[in-house]
Amino acid sequence: MAYATVQDVQARMLRTMTSDEQAVCAVLLDDAAVMIDAIAQNAKTEAKKTISCRVVIRMLGDGGESPVPMGATQGSMSALGYQQSFTFGSGGGAGEPYFTKADRRLLGLGDQIGSYSPV
Secondary structure (H helix, E strand, O other): OOOOOHHHHHHHOOOOOOHHHHHHHHHHHHHHHHHHHHHOOOOOHHHHHHHHHHHHHHHHOOOOOOOOOOOEEEEEEOOOOOOEEEEEOOOOOOOOOOOOHHHHHHOOOOOOOOOOOOO
8 A cells, every 4th residue: 555646746746657656656656555564664744755755756766857767876077088987885875765864863763873682
């Protein structure tokens, strides 16, 4: 069960989604709901809706005119040498859904540090 609708995502984007993107968006919203329920079942409904939209927008791209690809953790550009390079981290952002630190805080998780011993 998704916490947001395709219209909720569209309202937060800087461009209009195509019909194909709308279909993908609906599936990604269901995926985001599963991910949220796995780590924060008791989070507030409005937070779940906001985070669902944010995860999907990161996947689809919001239509901004940034020359830096979505998910890049580092980048460099040159001018007359025609050089351009970007680094993508392994912690998400390279074509997979992920939660940012801000997302986790909105879900009530914050920065959790600790360990678990089954003994």
